[in-house]
Amino acid sequence: MKLYLDIKKEGRLVKIYQVTDIITIIGSSKGHLILPDKKISPSHLCIKLEGVKVIIEDLDSRNGTVVGDRKIYDRHILKKDETILIGSYTLSLRLAKDKDELKSFINYEGDKITNYETTFRPHSFSLKALENK
Secondary structure, three states: OEEEEEEEEOOEEEEEEEEOOOEEEEEOOOOOEEOOOOOOOOOOEEEEEEOOEEEEEEOOOOOOEEEOOEEEOOEEEOOOOOEEEEOOEEEEEEEEOOHHHHHHHHHHOOOOOOOOOOOOOOOEEEOOOOOOO
């Protein structure tokens, strides 16, 4: 199984990022995963894999990190189905065997993605929704 981050903006899935490093830094201009947003600090948060635990840690960001419905200030062990809110982005974790299984999850959950483009960087690919005409 592989660990992925579903990244949504304004309720729409915009990217899926495969978490492969023990430590993943997310920020607006620095880190492994860049999310352009004025409300996100350059190095905003860290995701750490410790055995079977996924740890979220705010990196003293300007506007903070919200997990579920509460702001976190230190290490937080992410629980199943918890979401992470930073800036205008909502992040959630997903386990899947491969990208084909991910695609079936996306279609099942009703995200209106009829086609997707893969843009490979070291560990990510972007999804681009195509509107039905």
